[in-house]
Amino acid sequence: MSASHTSKLGLFFSDHHRWLLRHVQRQLSNRPDAEDTAAETFCQLLAARVDPAAIEQPRAYLSTIARRLISDRHRRRRLEQAYLERLMLLPETLAPSPEETHLLLEALHAIDRSLAGLPLVVKKAFLMSQLDGLAYAEIGRRLGVSERTVGRYMTQALRQCYLSGAQA
Numbered sequence: 001m002s003a004s005h006t007s008k009l010g011l012f013f014s015d016h017h018r019w020l021l022r023h024v025q026r027q028l029s030n031r032p033d034a035e036d037t038a039a040e041t042f043c044q045l046l047a048a049r050v051d052p053a054a055i056e057q058p059r060a061y062l063s064t065i066a067r068r069l070i071s072d073r074h075r076r077r078r079l080e081q082a083y084l085e086r087l088m089l090l091p092e093t094l095a096p097s098p099e100e101t102h103l104l105l106e107a108l109h110a111i112d113r114s115l116a117g118l119p120l121v122v123k124k125a126f127l128m129s130q131l132d133g134l135a136y137a138e139i140g141r142r143l144g145v146s147e148r149t150v151g152r153y154m155t156q157a158l159r160q161c162y163l164s165g166a167q168a
Contacts, residue, residue, distance in 0.1 A: 012052035
């Protein structure tokens with residue numbers, strides 16, 4: 001990265017960081033999460049290797065990235081909450097340790113990222129198969145689709161998982 005590009009990024013950051021932090025904090029009403037989201041927004045800008053001088057509407061650009069990150073944060077929290085609620089239904093002797101719970105939550109986040117962009121019904125079919133251990137016929141019955149359609153959903157989800165793993 002050239003010195004001039006680094007200088008442009010530094011100026012861009014100093015020009016917009018305070019605004020972005022206030023903007024995100026209004027949406028999250030939590031300062032630590034807002035700080036994390038603002039920092040991650042600039043990290044994504046850095047990773048994308050975008051020339052800040054080429055951004056015509058910097059606040060709209062940053063706001064769009066931040067909105068996606070906030071949406072991801074909410075989705076992860078809902079996923080975690082659903083998982084933790086299911087764990088509470090288990091007898092204490094079968095409940096995973098805190099370390100196992102942490103590893104399982106990380107795995108769920110990785111699966112969620114892998115399945116991003118797929119239709120909800122495809123995600124549901126995949127999770128019913130992989131997490132609940134249901135057969136295609138039962139998944140089809142629950143989703144109101146044929147067993148063959150469930151097979152297509154599974155192929156689509158597995159392909160997506162494979163492709164996201166290849167990109168990592």
